[in-house]
Amino acid sequence: MSTLLRFVFCVALVCCSTITSIAEEPKPATVKITLVGDSTVTDKAGWGAAFIKLVGPNAECVNHAKGGASSKSYYDSGLWKRALAAKPTYVLIQFGHNDQPGKGPERETDPANTYRDQLKKYISEARAAGAKPILVTSLVRRIFTADGKINSSLTPYAEAVKAVAAETKTPVIDLHERSKELAEKLGVEKSQRFGPPHPTQAGKFDGTHLNDEGAAAIAPLVVAELLKAEPELQPYFPTKP
Numbered sequence: 263m264s265t266l267l268r269f270v271f272c273v274a275l276v277c278c279s280t281i282t283s284i285a286e287e288p289k290p291a292t293v294k295i296t297l298v299g300d301s302t303v304t305d306k307a308g309w310g311a312a313f314i315k316l317v318g319p320n321a322e323c324v325n326h327a328k329g330g331a332s333s334k335s336y337y338d339s340g341l342w343k344r345a346l347a348a349k350p351t352y353v354l355i356q357f358g359h360n361d362q363p364g365k366g367p368e369r370e371t372d373p374a375n376t377y378r379d380q381l382k383k384y385i386s387e388a389r390a391a392g393a394k395p396i397l398v399t400s401l402v403r404r405i406f407t408a409d410g411k412i413n414s415s416l417t418p419y420a421e422a423v424k425a426v427a428a429e430t431k432t433p434v435i436d437l438h439e440r441s442k443e444l445a446e447k448l449g450v451e452k453s454q455r456f457g458p459p460h461p462t463q464a465g466k467f468d469g470t471h472l473n474d475e476g477a478a479a480i481a482p483l484v485v486a487e488l489l490k491a492e493p494e495l496q497p498y499f500p501t502k503p
Contacts, residue, residue, distance in 0.1 A: 296350035302401040303327035307471040312481035321498035332360035332369035333380035358400030358419035373418040399438035404469035433491035
C-alpha cells in the first residue's frame with residue numbers, strides 16, 4: 263500500500279472512531295418541569311424563581327403558581343387545566359396555606375378528606391396527560407413560640423400530602439419539615455430575614471412569604487429533596503445543593 267493510501271486509511275479510521283464516540287454519548291433529553299401552587303411557590307413571593315435558576319440548560323421550568331390559590335380554587339378556576347395544557351414532563355404541586363380554615367368556602371378544604379380528594383385529582387389527571395406528578399408539602403410559616411420552636415398549623419395538611427403520596431405511589435418532597443428544621447436552626451432573628459416586611463404590622467416580618475434571600479435558601483431544599491425522590495432528574499440540576 264502506498265504512503266498516500268495508508269494516510270487516507272488512517273484518517274478514515276480516526277473519523278469513524280470519533281463519530282462512534284459521539285454517538286455513544288447522547289445528551290440528556292430536554293424535560294419540562296412545571297410548578298403549581300400558591301404564593302409561596304410564585305416567583306415574586308415564593309421559591310419559584312430561585313428554583314428555576316438551579317435548573318440546568320437541558321431542562322425547562324415554567325412557574326404556573328398563583329398567589330392566593332388553594333388546591334380547590336386553583337382547580338376550579340381552570341388554572342390547573344392551563345398548566346397541563348403546557349404539556350409538562352414533571353409537575354410539582356404544593357398547596358395548603360389557602361386551604362386552611364378562614365379562607366372562605368371557595369378555597370377551604372379539610373386535610374382529613376377534601377384536601378386529599380383534590381390532590382388525588384391532580385395526580386390522576388397529571389398522569390392521564392402524560393406528566394409525572396410530584397407532591398410538595400407546604401412551606402412552613404416562620405411563626406415561633408416562646409421556646410424558639412414552630413408549632414405549625416400546616417402540619418395536618420403536610421401529613422395529608424404524605425398520606426396521599428404513599429397511597430398513590432407518588433413522589434413527595436417534604437418541604438414543610440425541611441423548612442421548619444431550617445427556620446428553627448437559624449432562630450427568630452435570622453429566619454425573619456427570609457421574609458419581606460409585614461404588610462400591616464410595622465416592625466414585624468412576613469413569616470409566610472419569601473424575599474430573594476429566603477427564596478435562595480429554600481430553593482436548594484426543594485432541589486435536594488426532589489433529587490432524592492426522582493434521582494433520574496440529577497442530570498438536569500448541574501449544581502447540586
